[in-house]
Amino acid sequence: MKHSNQISIKRRDHVFVLTGAGISAESGLATFRGTDGLWEGEHVEDVASPQGWKRDPERVWRFYSQRRKAALAVAPNPAHLALASLEQTLGDRFFLCTQNVDNLHERAGSRNLVHMHGELFQSCCESCDNLPFTDTQLYETRASHRHCPCGARLRPNIVWFGEVPFHMERILDELLRCTVMLVVGTSGAVQPAASFVHWARDRGHSSLRSYYVGPEHPSNASAFTQLFEGPAGVLLPQLFAVAPADSH
């Protein structure tokens, strides 16, 4: 396939976008892996696993309280805004799945999106089926921890390692119907998200075009039709050539 400096979106295309921590990097939020990443200073299993929660809930809440504080202090960047604007143009032919737990996509104006790894500004019961609720509080000491009416502890509504990601049925439907897949700012190190491009290619639309945007090649780079190398905030605002509604 001929490489181009834009992604051309035609009248009948359905676009599936998967984002990772890299899209929020230019807003000032740290990514997970690599130099200065969040997993440099913390052991994943201590703060992002059911075992870590059982061992030391105070440490877990301190970690996610820090994340809440950091996310409250930043704003969406041009990459978030470019995706929100693309959704405005495409309507329900656009679907966004993010691995990020921050709310920068919503704050940029995205609406047709799911958070497969949960939401930073939600808490839920560790035990019963009460629905998750919006929660911007910080829990930096054990004394500040809250409990559900059922008596169990409240935990962050985040999908930890070993837990099942949210919205998988909807995500699979969208992967099977998309004709354009765009992946932005994710290292391709975490399953099942790292396999989405393979699922769409092998089980989805025969004419799928798939693209990756980020400064480094992800682990699953060979699965993409084309890679756009560079920061998302610089590339995304110029990236889409959308055909007018009455063209082919």
Ligand code: OAD
């Ligand atoms: P990673 O930290 O693994 O990867 C971030 C990616 O963003 C890297 O490939 C960087 O090259 C890229 N990147 C950095 N700056 C960028 C920029 N300005 N524009 C575009 N890309 C940029 O983060 P994720 O792949 O999102 O899960 O991590 C996946 C999951 O692992 C997270 O959702 C989290 C984590 O453990 C849970 O906590 C459950």
